[in-house]
Amino acid sequence: MSKKTEKAQPPPKEAKKPLTETVPEAPKEEAKPEKPQKAPKPERKKKKEKSIYKLYKTENDKAIRLRPVCERCGPGYFMADHGNRYTCGHCGYTRYKPAER
Ligand SMILES: [Zn+2]
Numbered sequence: 001m002s003k004k005t006e007k008a009q010p011p012p013k014e015a016k017k018p019l020t021e022t023v024p025e026a027p028k029e030e031a032k033p034e035k036p037q038k039a040p041k042p043e044r045k046k047k048k049e050k051s052i053y054k055l056y057k058t059e060n061d062k063a064i065r066l067r068p069v070c071e072r073c074g075p076g077y078f079m080a081d082h083g084n085r086y087t088c089g090h091c092g093y094t095r096y097k098p099a100e101r
Contacts (some may be wrong), residue, residue: 068095 055078057064070077070088081085085096 071095 040084055064055067065078067078067081068086069075070079070090070093072093073088074089077088077089077090079095080086085094087094
């Protein structure tokens with residue numbers, strides 16, 4: 001009986017290859033046409049509410065109109081304060097403020 005001696009095989013020497021991939025350089029992609037930068041859509045702005053509430057002031061549970069109403073158009077049509085005069089935006093009626101002082 002002959003004993004077979006297993007000869008441990010030395011691990012194959014792995015020659016470390018320098019990683020030189022010979023990948024043909026891909027032609028550089030042409031610069032993509034610049035996309036028109038879309039600005040993020042701004043949220044729809046709410047229409048400016050006509051701040052009617054600004055024309056009223058409540059005092060002692062009573063609504064006080066801070067602007068005069070148009071004489072021509074009647075109540076409900078306030079006149080805009082233009083400094084020295086009030087103007088009705090509805091009919092164009094202008095009333096000068098009584099000179100103060
Ligand atoms: Zn008016």
